[in-house]
Amino acid sequence: MTERTIAVDYLARVEGEGSLHVKLEDGRVDHVELRIFEPPRFFEAFLRGRMYTEAPDITARICGICPVAYQMSAVHAMEQAYGISVRGALRELRRLFYCGEWIESHALHVYLLHTPDFLGYPDAVRMAKDDPETVKRGLALKKAGNALMQLLGGREIHPINVRVGGFYRVPSVEELESLRPTLESALEIAEETVHFASGLPFPDAEEDYEFVALQHPDEYAMNEGDIVSSRGLRVPVSRFDEAFERAPVAYTHALQSVRKGGTPYLVGALARYALNGPRLSARAKSIAREVGLEPVVRNPFRSILVRGIEMVYACEEALRIISAYRPPESAWVEPAGTFHGGVGAAATEAPRGLLYHRYRLAADGTIETAEIVAPTAQNQKRIEEDVRHVVERSLALDDAHLTDLCERAIRNHDPCISCAAHFLHMEVERT
């Protein structure tokens, strides 16, 4: 029996600490383990006893890359518990805020983390020595997303302006209008990004994903909708537990999410595009057609194109919201009536996919239990399948090239290990 091991001890260009271990026996993949060794930080434990108003800021600290997502899932969950309905301009401002995080996070992944893989560079800084214009374009796009978060949130990382019911302070028409030139130029860069990405060399891959995302009847879902899948699942967010289960696994600090019955599923840009593509803007759809992007993308290496399309959409959507903006009378909505305690659950679309929060609150508003399911914890098992298939297709490669391809298969999904452990380190073992 011949054994072969492929190992990546510390995955690079992902957020957080993880490793990969692949073991081959007689040329067959025996197992793939995506190991998350990021130390656990016990958010769900220390949230107990904190006020419901503290959850948006505290849970933001789970992830410095997608704090807005944590804040949005937290406020929507609390508002559900308190029966608060946030409509009109406040609802639109939240969508605008999320557009900022999608643009910033996608630009970071597309230009600084993912593109170097296709062009054979270890990082964007070294890529910039040969092609400064491409990297500068990416940084400009990223900066536009950050400008939105800075204005609406006070700062880009762990914004300070989100509260249950709305915001502490809402922007004036003039403040939002000041971002128009930046966003108009970002929209052009986002379009160039899709065209640029369409010219990259993509390895062959065809994965049979069960895609899972929020779906809203009228819009490309960000903050609201039912949870739907490409295999017919449709449940309200409050019934998340009926559709999904989570299991502790010895080799990873993150609980692995699966569909009830044990099958893996995929959340994130590929899932949103497959399920909600018809709800994209006319312009985003037409650019997707121009570059020959299929309506359902099953090659994960092509996710870079989908992120590009989502950036086009987010820039357009931001400009639409700014054009229609009239400041609301109040910056936030107060809870009405006496609170007797209760449960609130919400899911929103983080750049990396569905982010679920559920809280049980006491009558005085303190948190009794908290449950948080991050996108990468949901994708973990499905990413292992991707790696397995990449290895099976590429057995003839030497260890170095095979390892490189495995790392790329992981990076395709923009994993955020800090979130998942509340994830990675690789070894390929060949027997």
Add this chain to the structure above:
Amino acid sequence: MAHRPRLAVWKFASCDGCQLTMLDCEDELLAVADALEIANFREASSAVVEGPYDLSLVEGSITTPEDAGRIREVRAQSRTLVTIGACATAGGIQALRNFGNVEEFQRVVYARPDFISTLATSTAIRDHVPVDFELRGCPISKVQLLEVVSAFLTRRAPNVPTESVCIECKRRGNVCVVVARGTPCLGPVTQTGCGAICPAYHRGCYGCFGPMDSPNTDSLIRNLGYLGMPPEDIRRVFRTYNAGAPAFRAAGDSVGGKETGR
């Protein structure tokens, strides 16, 4: 350039936000990379140059036996070691475990706690190894990070003020949220550096840059009481992102009322 100083960026228990701050310097990133050789920065690059390193930026707190050993290896390879952010300088939000029972925490969060190895406390880097400079904030400020890197390159001390948020708030021309709105605010005892953003957004400071130099927390606690904050709420405001910073820890411990454990 023959001898560009070598930069390493290290991660311990954290959210990655402080190292992301470096990548958020969109206008300066390529210039920084010209001045320093990015020798070990896993979040940004798969190329790793072996140590020693001239400047190490350390993010995160020490929460596992392995990390307590790893930080000593990092120190041994680093000529200058700068800790960045509330996790590295005070233990971070995860230091709330220091007030609870970590075994109980593990049972709450993980169905199989035996799969997890962890320490009972989350502690600052300086509790384990000598640190050359501490940069505060949850997250750190981009401007202050660039100041620390520039100071390192020009071999001078970083110009990072230790005065209170109040000073910055006045300079910014904010209306005081305590005086004008009766909003509880930690600005009088919190170190400046954020840009006094919370008051600028009509919100009280929540102390994410940690205690200023010589804070009068006793006086602030009395004033928070006058503003109608119950003792449990006062204790909670000191027990957030810098709960492990000595002055904030003492302030939280000094407040009477019902002990909630967190």
